[in-house]
Amino acid sequence: MDFPGGKVRFTSEMEFISGNSETRVPCFRVLDQYGRLLNNVDFEQVSEEAAVKIYANMVTLQMMDVILYEAQRQGRISFYLTSMGEEAINIASAAALSDDDVVLPQYREHGVLLWRGFTMQEFANQLMGNRFDYGKGRQMPIHYGSNKHNYVTISSPIATQLPQAVGIAYSLKMDKKNACAVTYIGDGGTSEGDFHAGLNFAAVTESPVLFICRNNGWAISTHISEQFRSDGVVVKGRAYGIPSIRVDGNDALAVYTAVKRAREIAIEKHTPILIEAMTYRVGHHSTSDDSTKYRPINEIEYWKTARNPVSKFRNWVESNGWWSDEAEAELRTRVRKQLLQAIQNAEKTEKPPLRELFADVYDVPPANLQDQEAELREAIKRHLEDYPSDVPV
Amino acid sequence: MTVREALNSALDEEMSADPKVFLMGEEVGEYQGAYKISKGLLEKYGPERVLDTPITEAGFTGIGVGAAYYGLRPVVEFMTFNFSMQAIDHIINSAAKSNYMSAGQISVPIVFRGPNGAAAGVGAQHSQCYAAWYASCPGLKVLAPYSSEDARGLLKAAIRDPDPVVFLENELLYGESFPISAEAVDSSFCLPIGKAKIEREGKDVTITAFSKMVGLALKAAEILAKEGISAEIINLRSIRPLDRATINASVRKTNRLVTLEEGFPQHGVGAEICTSVIEESFGYLDAPVERIAGADVPMPYAANLERSAVPQVEDIVRAAKRACYRAVPMAATA
Numbered sequence: 001m002d003f004p005g006g007k008v009r010f011t012s013e014m015e016f017i018s019g020n021s022e023t024r025v026p027c028f029r030v031l032d033q034y035g036r037l038l039n040n041v042d043f044e045q046v047s048e049e050a051a052v053k054i055y056a057n058m059v060t061l062q063m064m065d066v067i068l069y070e071a072q073r074q075g076r077i078s079f080y081l082t083s084m085g086e087e088a089i090n091i092a093s094a095a096a097l098s099d100d101d102v103v104l105p106q107y108r109e110h111g112v113l114l115w116r117g118f119t120m121q122e123f124a125n126q127l128m129g130n131r132f133d134y135g136k137g138r139q140m141p142i143h144y145g146s147n148k149h150n151y152v153t154i155s156s157p158i159a160t161q162l163p164q165a166v167g168i169a170y171s172l173k174m175d176k177k178n179a180c181a182v183t184y185i186g187d188g189g190t191s192e193g194d195f196h197a198g199l200n201f202a203a204v205t206e207s208p209v210l211f212i213c214r215n216n217g218w219a220i221s222t223h224i225s226e227q228f229r230s231d232g233v234v235v236k237g238r239a240y241g242i243p244s245i246r247v248d249g250n251d252a253l254a255v256y257t258a259v260k261r262a263r264e265i266a267i268e269k270h271t272p273i274l275i276e277a278m279t280y281r282v283g284h285h286s287t288s289d290d291s292t293k294y295r296p297i298n299e300i301e302y303w304k305t306a307r308n309p310v311s312k313f314r315n316w317v318e319s320n321g322w323w324s325d326e327a328e329a330e331l332r333t334r335v336r337k338q339l340l341q342a343i344q345n346a347e348k349t350e351k352p353p354l355r356e357l358f359a360d361v362y363d364v365p366p367a368n369l370q371d372q373e374a375e376l377r378e379a380i381k382r383h384l385e386d387y388p389s390d391v392p393v
Numbered sequence: 394m395t396v397r398e399a400l401n402s403a404l405d406e407e408m409s410a411d412p413k414v415f416l417m418g419e420e421v422g423e424y425q426g427a428y429k430i431s432k433g434l435l436e437k438y439g440p441e442r443v444l445d446t447p448i449t450e451a452g453f454t455g456i457g458v459g460a461a462y463y464g465l466r467p468v469v470e471f472m473t474f475n476f477s478m479q480a481i482d483h484i485i486n487s488a489a490k491s492n493y494m495s496a497g498q499i500s501v502p503i504v505f506r507g508p509n510g511a512a513a514g515v516g517a518q519h520s521q522c523y524a525a526w527y528a529s530c531p532g533l534k535v536l537a538p539y540s541s542e543d544a545r546g547l548l549k550a551a552i553r554d555p556d557p558v559v560f561l562e563n564e565l566l567y568g569e570s571f572p573i574s575a576e577a578v579d580s581s582f583c584l585p586i587g588k589a590k591i592e593r594e595g596k597d598v599t600i601t602a603f604s605k606m607v608g609l610a611l612k613a614a615e616i617l618a619k620e621g622i623s624a625e626i627i628n629l630r631s632i633r634p635l636d637r638a639t640i641n642a643s644v645r646k647t648n649r650l651v652t653l654e655e656g657f658p659q660h661g662v663g664a665e666i667c668t669s670v671i672e673e674s675f676g677y678l679d680a681p682v683e684r685i686a687g688a689d690v691p692m693p694y695a696a697n698l699e700r701s702a703v704p705q706v707e708d709i710v711r712a713a714k715r716a717c718y719r720a721v722p723m724a725a726t727a
Contacts, residue, residue, distance in 0.1 A: 102463070136496035145495050152462060153495040157486050163452045164487065167459025167467075174441060174465075181459075197452025204447060205456075360497045361531050363555040366587070366634050 024231045027278055028258060029248035033307070035315030044096075044257040048322045054095050054252055055317050056331055058087040058310045061111040063335050064120070065283065068127065071343055072141075072287040077127045079141045083108045085250075085282030088309035089214055091115055092252040093182075093277075096259035100179035102168050104152045104161035107142060108214065109184045116149040120338050124346035131392070136360070137352040159189040162198030162211065166272075169207035173270055180208040180266045182259075188219025190233050199240040202272035209272045210262050211242075214249065216281035221294040237274035249277030250309035253316070280307065353392040354380075394578075397567040399541035400430045403548040404468065406580040408438055411466065414552055417444040417453055418470030418507075427472050428508065428567055454480035454505070458487045461503040461557075468552060471507035474523045474561065488557040489532030504551045509537070509561035510604060510655045511703055517691035522656030524603065527559040528633040529660070534558045534586055535632040539607040541571040543630055546584030554586060561632075563605045589636035591643070595625035598649040598713050601640060601666055603629040606653045606704065613709035622717055632662055640666060641674045648679040649716040655703060658686035681722070683712040 001007070030043040046054070065082035072080040083090055090111025097103070103112055110123070122134070126144050129137035134146055135153070145153025152168075155161065165183035172179050189195060190213060202209050213233045217224055230236060237244030243265070247258045255277060262273040280303040284291040291300070317323045354376065358369045365373075380387045387393075394402075408414045415438075420427045422435040422445040435443040446453040450471065457467040471477045477484065488501045510522040528535040534556055538544040544562070551558040576582060592607060593614050602610040607628045614624040625643050629636065644650050650670055652663030663684040670682065688702040714720040 104459075134496060134498065135494065138494050138496055143494070145498060147498045153491070153499055155487060155491075155494070157482055160455055160483060160487055163455025163483075164459030164462060167456035167461070167465075168463045170456070171460050171463040171465050193449075193451050194455055197447075197449040197455065200447060200449070201452050201456055205444075356496075360493045360495075362534070363492070363500065368634070368637075 019229070020231055025234045025246050027246045027248050028254050029251045030253040030257065031251050031312060031316055033312070035312040035319070037316065043253055044260050046253070046256065048320065050095065051317050051320070052322055054091050054256070055310075055313055055323065057091045057111065057115050058252070058313060059328075059331055060335050061087050061090060061114055062310055063332065064110075064114070064123070064339060067336070067339050067343070068123075069283070069287065071127075076343070076347060077141050079287055080127070081107060081142045081286040082283035083111055085280050085303055085309070086214055086216060087111060088252040088255050088313065089212070089249045089277045089279060092255035093212060093259045096256045097182060097263060098179060099150060100177065101263065102150050102152065102165075102172070102179065102181050104165045104168070104181060104183040105154055106158070106161065106184050106186060106189060107154050107156070108186065110142065110144060112184075113144055113146065113149060113151050116151065118144070118146060118149060118151075120342035121345060122146075124342040125349070128346040128349070129351065130346055130349040131352045132349060133352070136356045138356075138360075159185055159192035159194035159198070161185075162194050163201060165209050165211075166198055166202045166205060166207050169202065169209035169272070170205050173206075173208055178267060180210060180263055182210045182212065182263075184212045184214060186219060187213065187215040187217065187224050187233060188222060188227055190236065191227055199236070199242060199272065199274070203241045206270040207272060208266040208270055210259065210266055211272060211274045212259070213274065213276045214279060215276050216249075216279045218281045218285070218291070218295070220285040220289060221291070232276055232278070234274065234276040242272050242274050244274040244276065246276045246278065249279030250307055250312060252309065252313040279309075351391050394541040394573045395568055395570045396538070396541050396544045396562070397428070397430060399544035399573070400548055400562065400567075401432055401434075403545045403552075404431065404434060405437070407549055407552040408434065408442060410580070413464065414466045414468065415442040415444065415460075416468045416470065417446055417457060419446055419448060419472050421445060421470050426470070428564060430567070431470070450476050450480035451483060454483040455487065457503055458483050458491075458501060461488070461501045462491070462499050466502045466552060468504045468506060471505065473519055473564075474507050474509040475519050475521055477505065477507070477523065484527070484533070484557070484559070485530055489530050492556070493532060500555050501557045502555045504548075504558045504560055506548070506551075506560035506562060508564040508567075510563055511687070511692060511699075512564040514694060514696060514699065516694040520692035522561075522654065522687070523559075524561055524632050524654065525656055525661045525665075528635075528662065528665075532557065533633060535561065536586065537561045537603040537629065537632055539566070539604055539628050539630070541573050542577045543584065543590075543628070545573075545577055546582055547586070547630060549583045550586050553583065558586075561604065566605055569608075584630070587631045587634040587636055589630055589639045590628045591625060591639070592628045593624070593626040595623040595647065597623045597647055598651060598716050599625045599627060599640070599643040599647045600651045600653055600709065600713065601627045601629055601663075602653040603632060603662070604655070606655055609704065609706050610653055610709055612706045613713065616706065616710050617713050620714075620719075622713060622719070624713055629662075635665065635669065637669045637673065641670060644670050644674050645677045648677055650678070651683040651685060651709065651712045651716055653685045653704060653709060655687050658684060658689055661686050680716045680718065683716045685709060685712050
């Protein structure tokens with residue numbers, strides 16, 4: 001018989017579907033733990049040029065995180081957040097996308113922006129909030145945004161980007177663009193109401209959006225066992241009618257393959273896809289966190305060394321004869337120099353001028369803000385000695 | 394023209410003029426709108442431009458904001474602004490602040506509309522007025538139409554505006570009919586945002602109001618006129634930006650002010666108007682400012698209690714008289 005929703009088979013067995021399957025959803029991987037290609041794997045081939053570019057970006061991202069984290073510790077920036085352990089997810093997923101795909105990040109995906117061409121200097125400018133910051137000094141560190149890179153400005157409240165991504169995907173579909181929306185979320189973020197709303201809506205509106213969940217095991221100090229009781233995040237896709245896959249997030253080739261194919265399906269078939277990338281958050285949640293307080297140091301060390309996605313991919317690239325110790329040394333020296341130079345330049349650059357306090361609240365500055373700006377300038381003129389000399393008026 | 398017809402025609406014309414404009418909300422399509430405001434639009438524009446959404450205010454508001462980031466011009470309907478609280482993070486943190494936080498890279502040309510304030514006998518969770526809450530946030534524009542002309546002109550202005558606009562309608566006004574000029578019926582008609590309208594000129598006391606309360610203020614003005622008090626009624630139309638110039642000019646003329654609103658008194662619209670007048674026209678006041686607002690309780694259901702919780706015409710008349718020293722001030726009776 002039919003019910004609203006369609007035909008359904010009847011059964012006389014009184015049985016509850018178990019909350020969890022007997023076996024967990026398997027995890028797609030291409031490389032083994034040491035970076036060796038597994039047998040009979042169906043994966044997207046990458047050329048030498050592409051592989052080296054992916055690897056170099058992973059190293060750059062890793063170095064960026066180390067040095068900028070240190071910069072916060074030295075008091076040069078107020079806050080920083082690393083993507084350590086998730087370099088493969090960041091870079092390989094970005095490499096699988098086209099520049100027209102609109103990216104809506106959570107906040108641990110600066111590697112995607114790096115891949116798309118954001119320079120060290122542009123990153124540093126945002127962190128220092130100087131006058132070259134595209135955010136005009138409005139946002140706290142790591143809240144990057146760049147229209148020209150199709151990277152939507154980072155917004156702190158968790159998971160709000162998920163339904164927004166559906167809105168953008170729907171618009172891309174209406175415009176018949178050969179592009180999709182790609183949005184990232186952590187394991188913790190899947191508990192938010194917006195996760196439910198975003199996935200449900202994406203399915204109902206048949207929008208081409210990739211939901212990439214970085215399941216790194218931790219939401220600040222909350223372990224995934226306290227976050228949900230499902231088999232991770234991949235099984236939630238089925239609840240919304242969304243095709244889903246679980247991949248080894250520390251395997252650059254697996255991530256690259258999954259994202260590339262997901263993208264094609266999403267755009268051609270007008271469907272969302274959920275990708276759960278399994279990984280481990282090697283760094284602390286942010287510079288405001290000390291994760292050794294809630295997890296064992298040897299666990300962190302293990303993931304940092306034995307399961308490191310960067311060294312794993314390096315092994316594969318080298319095994320093809322495409323990389324060497326010399327190339328590594330040269331890359332690291334060059335990146336380090338570039339980074340330190342960028343930080344120094346950004347520090348020396350002056351802050352945004354006063355008018356940026358009042359601009360962009362609305363499209364056209366309203367009368368009250370114009371008045372306030374005039375009053376402030378008056379006050380500065382009268383008390384110039386109280387006004388900081390390194391901030392332009 | 395009824396307010397309902399005014400809103401419907403405004404939506405229709407703006408959707409016709411700009412293919413980027415689309416409507417989304419619960420029941421807006423097949424059902425023709427929970428209050429029939431979107432009647433006929435699904436049939437005319439199709440399901441790509443009139444979207445019936447699943448029940449998730451947070452969800453469809455987030456989607457609307459995302460679509461606006463991309464460059465579309467969504468009109469998001471809340472069945473009542475009471476339910477917008479489930480989406481308020483997206484309205485404030487995603488819509489209102491994005492242009493500023495992104496330094497102009499992301500603009501959000503979105504309109505949030507729906508009935509606001511008290512209806513009749515719907516209780517606490519269906520009767521709150523959200524004008525003060527939304528109007529306190531920089532980055533938003535907040536409009537409150539009263540008449541059909543207001544509804545047409547302000548909704549068109551809201552849809553055309555590049556900033557996020559909160560458009561507060563009133564359920565009880567939907568069915569009310571107002572005379573409408575030929576100019577207002579034209580499809581290019583638009584009212585400026587940030588300009589109040591002087592509905593009735595007067596010289597003895599200024600009464601500010603918005604939405605349904607404008608109607609009550611006009612009735613009060615009739616009664617006051619018979620007792621020799623000439624009240625000037627200002628229909629605010631725009632809560633943010635507030636037309637401080639018009640309000641202050643009026644108070645400088647009448648020297649007395651009564652602020653009127655349906656919402657809760659603390660941190661209300663009247664509180665802001667009172668401060669504005671004190672800041673700019675203190676010397677012109679001949680009497681303390683009188684503030685009429687809803688009772689400081691969640692809206693009760695029983696008809697007699699509800700009546701006592703919302704300003705009535707006699708409350709406005711008494712306040713105007715107190716301001717004109719024709720009655721004993723409230724403080725003296727305490």
